[in-house]
Amino acid sequence: MARTNTLQYMILGLLTRQEMTGYDIKQTFDKEKAEFWSAPFSQIYPELSRLLKKELIELVPDKVENSRKKTYRISSQGLKLFNDWLKIPLTPEITKLNNDDFVLRLHFLGKEDQDILQPLMILRKKTINVELAQLELELVEVVQHPEQYGRELIIKKELANKKADLKILNSAIKRN
Amino acid sequence: MARTNTLQYMILGLLTRQEMTGYDIKQTFDKEKAEFWSAPFSQIYPELSRLLKKELIELVPDKVENSRKKTYRISSQGLKLFNDWLKIPLTPEITKLNNDDFVLRLHFLGKEDQDILQPLMILRKKTINVELAQLELELVEVVQHPEQYGRELIIKKELANKKADLKILNSAIKRN
DNA sequence: ACGAGCATGTAAGAGGTTACATGATTAT
DNA sequence: ATAATCATGTAACCTCTTACATGCTCGT
Known part of the structure; x- marks a missing residue:
């Protein structure tokens, strides 16, 4: 890409x-x-x-x-x-297209960069929540089609991943 | 890519x-x-x-x-x-380079394709376990460097994601 | 002497994005 | 009427991979 x-x-x-x-x-x-x-x-x-x-x-x-x-x-x-x-604020619209920019930036931030880290993580949380809502909807639909079982697994995987991400973000935000 | x-x-x-x-x-x-x-x-x-x-x-x-x-x-x-x-079997070496081939294939497989699905998922499990071991090592190292806090978060995120993936794979493999 | 790793690049080609261009059909 | 959506493409440009090409340095 x-x-x-x-x-x-x-x-x-x-x-x-x-x-x-x-x-x-x-x-x-x-x-x-x-x-x-x-x-x-x-x-x-x-x-x-x-x-x-x-x-x-x-x-x-x-x-x-x-x-x-x-x-x-x-x-x-x-x-x-x-x-x-x-x-650069990573709004949900930007992130959708360029999915790993968040991770790429995170890599260069240390404990001392809280002023950048905190807003970045808070925005990321919002983005993830938008994506989660979307995925929940897709899941409800896809479970009714056994021929889309693979896609069902993907969506479940994505849901589990994003929930795990939220957990980590929350603990990192709280701890400040 | x-x-x-x-x-x-x-x-x-x-x-x-x-x-x-x-x-x-x-x-x-x-x-x-x-x-x-x-x-x-x-x-x-x-x-x-x-x-x-x-x-x-x-x-x-x-x-x-x-x-x-x-x-x-x-x-x-x-x-x-x-x-x-x-x-085509997705060995750990292949997957490392081309990370989402697994997901891409999964998308086209239904409940009726167990003959392809099962070996695919079993191989994927192996790959993930290799990656998990690597990440655990990196985590031990990175927590000692507060200036690499962002990277620590990434590794934790990756670990959590891969563990979640394993869980889904296990339930999908057992259920057959 | 020789192999592993250090060190820097070029070339060809495939993959991917953005912008441009055109026109038909359908719903309001 | 007119806006949204259907429908198909081209052109320019950038990114990325694979393969090729060369030579130094250091340890054994």
Whole structure:
């Protein structure tokens, strides 16, 4: 699914933490995000070039002479863009189309980012509740059709997943 | 994500049930599958042309004269291809990369397809157990880093989701 | 010396989105 | 009449995957 430049934000997000090479970025994707996201070198390197051209990242001057490594850091413009992205409200309409943006953002937020985390989670709760209501309706309908048993299982799975998500969100919101 | 011709199989799958136009197919995607999948007209119509050229589907002759509608039905080759696709075993390695193939297939299976359903679900259970073990390890590590609180929430969410999936699979497998 | 892992890229092609374009039919 | 919905497509562009290509460095 061609989404809105996910890779760009993933790279910027990693670079907010530390300077990295393309190779490091790939490693981190594979290790930290393997559950839900990754990208091959053939996507990462060209994206780094583009980000450099757009001046959202900068090359860190080599400490060692003749290094073939290219270490990047985020620029102030890049940082601004990334922080703005974190704060775009994920309304139910947006989330429906671009389902894992919530998870993608969450990845870059720590305990210290409560000011972004809290509204994000509260909005997510609302979105989930909208989806739950929809799914409940679909379930009532689908159980009457044994030839749609597979779909029934999917809907049940989705319902159970979203309820579990709500539970986690609630405990995270309460605990503040 | 450029997966292995998902749209092709989605269309073939719908056409195993009844003859449809491109417009009907779009409607069904939006209504039945909105939770997890969709496709725009600009993808559906060219794909229908390709399927027709490959003789996996056929044009149903118009009943009404001058109709601008194009109604399609699945061909015997198309049916064979689709049924083979349903049966490709989804090993943990495959599923890791192409996460929702399981759900996509499930959608087309009814209570009468137990011969395909049961092995599919048993294999899925195995895959989930592999993923659960991995996630448990990651969780132990991540709770020690408050700056990765968001990631901790993601992992908890994933764990809860997969456990819920297991529960549903178990009840569906037992019930047979 | 040699293999594993480090390191960076290009090219071709498939998959997917957004915008554009056109016209018929049906309900109000 | 006119707006909504039915109905089918094209074009430009971006994203993503797979395969290819090259060379360095470090441990054994």
